[in-house]
Amino acid sequence: MTTIKTSCPVCGDVELTPEQMRLVVCSKSDWSYYSFNCGTCRDEVRKPADEEVVSLLTSGGVRAERWVIPAEALEDHTGIAITYDDVLDFALGLDRVDLLAAMIIPRVEA
Ligand SMILES: [Zn+2]
Numbered sequence: 001m002t003t004i005k006t007s008c009p010v011c012g013d014v015e016l017t018p019e020q021m022r023l024v025v026c027s028k029s030d031w032s033y034y035s036f037n038c039g040t041c042r043d044e045v046r047k048p049a050d051e052e053v054v055s056l057l058t059s060g061g062v063r064a065e066r067w068v069i070p071a072e073a074l075e076d077h078t079g080i081a082i083t084y085d086d087v088l089d090f091a092l093g094l095d096r097v098d099l100l101a102a103m104i105i106p107r108v109e110a
Pocket of ligand 1: 008009010011012038039040041042043
């Protein structure tokens with residue numbers, strides 16, 4: 001059985017089986033990570049996983065979960081952030097669009 005040695009920031013060295021580890025490989029490689037629940041302190045420990053770590057863990061039997069970041073999430077955004085009021089105004093505006101659409105669409109007479 002494969003044993004993977006890593007460390008918990010609180011408890012120190014930890015030995016895990018591949019099934020006890022979670023490996024998330026992101027399309028943006030800087031965001032890839034592995035995590036596990038420490039058997040001593042029960043905390044979830046999460047650490048970055050570069051290509052070498054991903055290779056080591058997968059060769060050790062850890063199943064990789066693929067995570068694709070939508071391109072829109074990586075776009076640069078400028079301007080002020082939207083507020084809850086903006087979202088509420090948008091939702092209220094959608095109601096007005098429905099009313100306008102109802103006026104435009106001809107009624108089907110039965
Ligand atoms: Zn721990």
